[in-house]
Amino acid sequence: MSANPAATLDVAALGPYLEANIPGFRGLRAAVKFPTGQSNPTFRLEADSGLYVLRAKPPGKLLKSAHQVDREFRVMRALEGTNVPVPRALFLAPEDNPIGRMFYVMEHLDGRVLWDPALPDMTPRDRAEIYDAMNATLAALHDVDVEAAGLADFGKPGSYFVRQLGRWTQQYRASAVEPIADMDALIAWLERHVPEDDGQVSLVHGDYRLDNMMFARDENRVIAVLDWELSTLGHPLADLAYQCMQWRLPHEGGFRGLAGVERGPATGIPTEAEYVAAYCRRRGIAEIPDWTFCLAFSFFRLAAILQGVYKRALDGNASNPERALEIGKNVPRLAALAMDCIREDS
Incomplete structure (x- = not known):
């Protein structure tokens, strides 16, 4: 059986190419794929000049507007020197290029990626500090002056939620394998309840969660926000709701959510209300309207993303095929959780 094309790189061809294009790069010895991640295959490059990270588009036929590694590269370049670490x-x-698909290379950072939001084996103080650091970094991201950063054209004009709902509905329909009644009901509800555009525009990450950032080895400080593929100009509450979705996701079946995990002083993990309140204080926001819509939209968007992951696994193009098949089957569960949010608020 042939190797997964997303898991290998031609080191012999790639090395001279990188030496010609990256100042100081020399002696590529190995490209080792990180086992995690579903969208864009990511590799640790081991070279005589040090360690680097390469992130590429996956091989094969891709959905339109997906896997835009050039957008990731642009936004990270733009954020250098701001309060958002990248x-x-x-x-x-x-x-x-020698691997036949677009990629970029970034520096390799020595830090911690924390995969489980329950943060087992940590003290309540550590957990509280980590969640507060995430909150502060999210607020800093939404306070970035996009014009000064050269990102004024990084998103399309008009209502972010209208655009995103249209985009992800189209992506979902393109990758659907079989009908899911709750997804159809959810899309219909979202289309009926899109809030009026309030004019708020900021840089949004699009996949803001614990395991898409890196913490320092010896302190609870964020040293890098990673995986900017879904970043754009949009509504900041979309990022906040997407992260708060973690509080409602299960801690099983391929998910690493906080449903059923104790929150509060005993564990150091804030409640959803406490986390939202801290963000609002940092950004000077009095209240959050349309919170149910924001949460339901977040579940829908994640479901649409995972449907695409699942379809790529069935087509043989997934970065991590076994994991993709597992989590892709959770699309109906996400749609059901979104409908639960809607029913709770009705």
């Missing part, structure tokens, strides 16, 4: 982006390769 790895230094070193080089963006066009499609015509």
